[in-house]
Amino acid sequence: MKKWLLLIVIAGLIGYEWLERSKENVSNGLKIEHGQLITDQGTKDLTIIPKAQIYQGNLLLVNKDYPVHDSGVSKDIVTLADHDELIRGYALMDNKTMLSKAVAEKFVEMVQAASGAGAHSFLISSGYRSNEKQQQLYEEKGSDYALPPGYSEHNLGLSLDIGSSQMAMSHAPEGQWLRDNAWDYGFILRYPEDKTAITGIQYEPWHFRYVGLPHSIIMREKNFTLEEYLEFLKEQQAISVTVKGTEYHISYIEMNGNTPVPAPKEKHVEFSGDNKSGVIMTTYSAENGDAQ
Numbered sequence: 580m581k582k583w584l585l586l587i588v589i590a591g592l593i594g595y596e597w598l599e600r601s602k603e604n605v606s607n608g609l610k611i612e613h614g615q616l617i618t619d620q621g622t623k624d625l626t627i628i629p630k631a632q633i634y635q636g637n638l639l640l641v642n643k644d645y646p647v648h649d650s651g652v653s654k655d656i657v658t659l660a661d662h663d664e665l666i667r668g669y670a671l672m673d674n675k676t677m678l679s680k681a682v683a684e685k686f687v688e689m690v691q692a693a694s695g696a697g698a699h700s701f702l703i704s705s706g707y708r709s710n711e712k713q714q715q716l717y718e719e720k721g722s723d724y725a726l727p728p729g730y731s732e733h734n735l736g737l738s739l740d741i742g743s744s745q746m747a748m749s750h751a752p753e754g755q756w757l758r759d760n761a762w763d764y765g766f767i768l769r770y771p772e773d774k775t776a777i778t779g780i781q782y783e784p785w786h787f788r789y790v791g792l793p794h795s796i797i798m799r800e801k802n803f804t805l806e807e808y809l810e811f812l813k814e815q816q817a818i819s820v821t822v823k824g825t826e827y828h829i830s831y832i833e834m835n836g837n838t839p840v841p842a843p844k845e846k847h848v849e850f851s852g853d854n855k856s857g858v859i860m861t862t863y864s865a866e867n868g869d870a871q
């Protein structure tokens with residue numbers, strides 16, 4: 580008799596679990612079965628975006644309201660001086676300077692292009708900062724000149740302070756060249772002179788942030804700070820742009836736990852959180868098998 584009772588209990592538990600899952604399947608207004616989205620037009624494959632993606636990626640907004648999440652720190656931070664190929668064409672103010680390796684590679688590519696245009700005295704004065712290092716800086720410089728640990732873009736590994744070994748960046752040819760061209764390499768001037776009311780940070784002609792293509796180019800065209808660009812994407816929900824011959828589709832996804840979206844049909848898919856509550860999905864099908 581006990582065996583039968585046990586079987587009934589198990590059957591009941593399975594039934595309950597099935598009911599709960601069915602409820603999950605209709606969340607977000609989507610009907611999902613076996614990893615596929617069921618629509619009036621048929622079924623579509625799904626991609627599930629993990630919730631943690633909100634705090635990871637090249638488009639993260641970091642400021643006094645949105646600190647760096649532990650999982651948001653770049654995974655490929657290296658000490659630049661340890662890699663000969665990453666310290667070509669510019670000088671380091673401090674041999675211990677660290678940065679995301681992928682960002683450093685883009686920076687080397689950028690300074691090579693600049694040197695052909697007469698700007699060849701670049702100097703990196705700061706890169707990735709650990710929370711301990713940010714704390715030290717905060718204590719030394721005070722809240723007018725430094726941000727508390729976790730609230731600086733330097734804690735992400737995607738930002739760097741670039742100087743000229745000749746003169747102040749505001750007057751140096753290196754500064755002028757970067758203001759005009761950094762965008763083509765995925766970098767943005769993060770704290771422009773005319774946007775201090777939006778960024779909450781004084782004009783910093785030396786501070787550049789990597790966000791990647793096509794985002795940096797859209798931001799230049801529209802004269803957007805990162806704050807404005809993320810708001811724009813959230814409002815628009817989805818945009819398409821052609822940059823350097825490649826068509827990109829960019830969509831903003833409001834996250835609700837692990838969030839399913841129809842699987843994109845393009846070959847390349849990149850996700851980045853906004854560090855608030857959404858994820859930006861960028862897709863493209865590279866022409867000739869080689870885009871950005």
Ligand SMILES: [Zn+2]
Nearest residue numbers: 733739740786
């Ligand atoms: Zn900086």
